[in-house]
Amino acid sequence: MQLGWLEDSLHGPAGSDARREGPTLADLAAVGVLYERLPDDDFQGALDRLREARGYVTQDVIELRPDTPNLDGLLAKFKDEHLHRDDEVRFVLEGEGIFDIRGADERWIRVQVERGDLIVVPAMLYHRFFLTERRQIRCVRLFKDAAGWVPEYRA
Numbered sequence: 001m002q003l004g005w006l007e008d009s010l011h012g013p014a015g016s017d018a019r020r021e022g023p024t025l026a027d028l029a030a031v032g033v034l035y036e037r038l039p040d041d042d043f044q045g046a047l048d049r050l051r052e053a054r055g056y057v058t059q060d061v062i063e064l065r066p067d068t069p070n071l072d073g074l075l076a077k078f079k080d081e082h083l084h085r086d087d088e089v090r091f092v093l094e095g096e097g098i099f100d101i102r103g104a105d106e107r108w109i110r111v112q113v114e115r116g117d118l119i120v121v122p123a124m125l126y127h128r129f130f131l132t133e134r135r136q137i138r139c140v141r142l143f144k145d146a147a148g149w150v151p152e153y154r155a
Helices: 025-030 043-054 071-076
Strands: 002-006 034-037 058-064 088-102 108-114 117-121 127-131 137-143
Touching: 002 025, 025 034, 025 108, 043 088, 043 117, 043 137, 058 071, 071 127, 108 117
Parallel strands: none
Antiparallel strands: 002 108, 034 117, 058 137, 088 108, 088 117, 088 127, 088 137
């Protein structure tokens, strides 16, 4: 995982004094984001414990890659700031992706996830999602209710 502040017009230019130190796991935890690095040899055990602890009932695998039909259309649904009424749980099996997450002070925290990373973006937290230039990711997803995972865009 890589963390960084993403500059935007609301919070001044890159390199401002407020941005000299990068975000930490504590910044993610402050808005309810869970991050863990899971072992390759027993990620399912860790996911099962998470399912039990948080009440997730459904698990599947999603894969996006350059030859995925309508890839750009799928990605367009998640590039704008949105939230879900259910947690967004992803464990990366291969590839990489980018979550931009609104921090406690409304600044964007950019989180690049890769193989072995588990991220839980809690329900009702504004975020965005993109693929990296590789345009490939395969993830395990966990849901409490798939209907709660529809994006609701920020006005």
